[in-house]
Amino acid sequence: VNLILLEPHELDPSGATTLDGPRAAHVLGVLRAGVGATVRVGMLDGALGSGVVTSVDPPRLSMRCRFDDGVPARPRVDLLLALPRPKVLRRLWAQLAALGVGHIILTNAARVERNYFDTHVLDPRVYRPLLIEGLQQARDTRLPEVSIHRQFRPLVEDDLSDTYAGDVCLVAHPGVPTSMASALAGCGARRVLLAIGPEGGWNAFELELLERHGFTTVGMGPRTLRVDTACIALLALAHDAIAHPADVLR
């Protein structure tokens, strides 16, 4: 945890807050902050700032917070992900938020098992704390938007075509020679939507539908990775390609 994230209802108008639970335990037990110590704080979906500990009464502590270090930019990469197994998705939530994703779009696909949609891992009460955990790790305040779609075809044909008109849409596919850096060369300030299929991959219909709607296929070498490994690797490559554009620095 590199940031204590707070929500508006937890603060009074002067910026004072009293915490217990995991955040207080972290400040007291890991940071060992006493009265007068300053800790990094952030307002969920708002600005970064600092909090000064005003009183300690374990397991509770009080802080007075100022949020004057600016609002982080929303991550420029969105993820279209075929719904993974619940166990895999549970592990991914925090890591996706930490890597930086603006919008996590979960979709059905031919190789997604129907019962994956019944999991409590798709309940905001389960995934929201995990996303916040990832933000606190990465020192970000911008909670990823999450949407869940049971029908792939209308999602691609209707929703994504509109939302991402003018943006860069990529679909990862093993063995494709186009690198992330070359696919994102010259992307400028546009948003990037990165599509990652289920274990076993998108089927031919899905891949063709994505390509017909403007998705460029990208690869990342000859090795086929598990979906969770691939998500992390591809998001890292996309953020790196955006931060160091091929046509400018390389």
Add this chain to the structure above:
Amino acid sequence: VNLILLEPHELDPSGATTLDGPRAAHVLGVLRAGVGATVRVGMLDGALGSGVVTSVDPPRLSMRCRFDDGVPARPRVDLLLALPRPKVLRRLWAQLAALGVGHIILTNAARVERNYFDTHVLDPRVYRPLLIEGLQQARDTRLPEVSIHRQFRPLVEDDLSDTYAGDVCLVAHPGVPTSMASALAGCGARRVLLAIGPEGGWNAFELELLERHGFTTVGMGPRTLRVDTACIALLALAHDAIAHPADVLR
């Protein structure tokens, strides 16, 4: 599983083998291969090839294998990793092997807890099957070498200085502006050793010792990641930078 890995003692001189257990279950249950079907096989630390199913008697099956598709190159990236929590390391083994690591060097560091060295996750009987799982995912045969060091300073001063003389040694550190691609521009065919610290990072002494012994610090943006996320992200960036050198293609 995209490859069935076999070991020399499992085959007779004609290339015939009889399997039961998870590999047979995968061939029969997932690939649904019957008599006469061909499946991708590999010899551990040896060549890739194909196996033709000669008989099926669930949960056992027999195959006749030929290994004539060449030996994959040993991954050019090695990892110097401060020993993570056992739970994290257990999850990492297969992912490291899948991403491609020649040598996994686990080391102590100031912020590594001593009792991490007592875990059974450091027992080859535990990690070897997990490494093989990762190789079968990525269709590789080259089992990563693993070594475990309880003393950081002699490891860096004596062992690594010799072993990696003339190679590229990098140490990841949050917030450093040097990108992986620029650090690996012009690395040619040299091996790359990538050092990743514990949760909380290397301390000042460790970082200084690494830099004094030829390690270049590299960053990957402003976000601080969990060690397991960082390992996957940084290995993906290193392999990408090697595959698409900045001075040639970008």
